[in-house]
Amino acid sequence: MDKKVSKGMNKKAGKTKIENKNFPWKLGIYPLLELVFFIAANMVDNPLLSLIFVVIAGVMLSFSIHIFFHECVHVREEFPMPINIINTIFLGLPFDGYRVHHYNHHTYANGLKDFSSTWYIKNSKKTAFSACRYTFGWLQQLSKAMQEPKPFNEKLGDVAVIKARIYPQKLTLFFFCLLLAFIGLKTFILYFILVYFGWAFSSLHNYGQHPPIQKELICTYENKLYNRVTFNNGLHWEHHDKPWLSWEQLEIDKKSSRINHPHLIQPCFFTRNT
Ligand SMILES: [Zn+2]
16 A cells, blocks of 8 residues: 555655745744744743743744744745755754755655654554554654765755755754753753643644545545635545645645544544554
8 A cells, every 4th residue: 555655755755845935924824833832932931831931832833843944945045045944943953854854754644654654664564553642753754864875866866965955954954942941940941841732732633634544544634714724634534635836726625534533633543443
């Protein structure tokens, strides 16, 4: 089944550029909310309230990844360097590293070569990750992405050019963390909590989009209100089918696999034997 999906994706891989190249300002509401809750976490003196605000900021980061930054990587290399640097600070990881990770995802569509696959090999057998292990073990995906010399279909972009942009983004993160440490230990620790939980929620969201069930590799959540609020992020099957369309061009497809809960919540209702 993985082979079938990968072949389908590869056939269309040359056409992944989003045709509408306007900067997705509207979708920037999510990184803005991430910033607001992160500042709130810093400003309150109550440790519990501070933790609650930073976890909410983490949820906003996960939506930023799946909505705003996701739209940005599909516009490929159009944005100037300062935008990629700002994106890096909001993500807590190099923006072009996320680009490599996401192009790999579109090339292998949850197959075993996908860094974010919800499957892995155990005793020579394809095995489903549990939602918990998958969510909190997201750093494993990062190390896989860093080690793979040919992470995605070359039609999607020049891997050498993209990887060359990662180094200054890593340096930026290093100096940004130094700055936070000068501001205060609390701010420094809160930023690490934000980044770790933000990417953990993002992984959980990905698990809901690609639950490890043979018959439903890519899932759509069709609720109209949800898709209005998340800029059609629920239409994930449709996005994989036509990745060159921007969020506003996506439309529900009768053929798509559907789930009953938003992607971030779906893993809580997921049974592996279905
Ligand atoms: Zn995508």
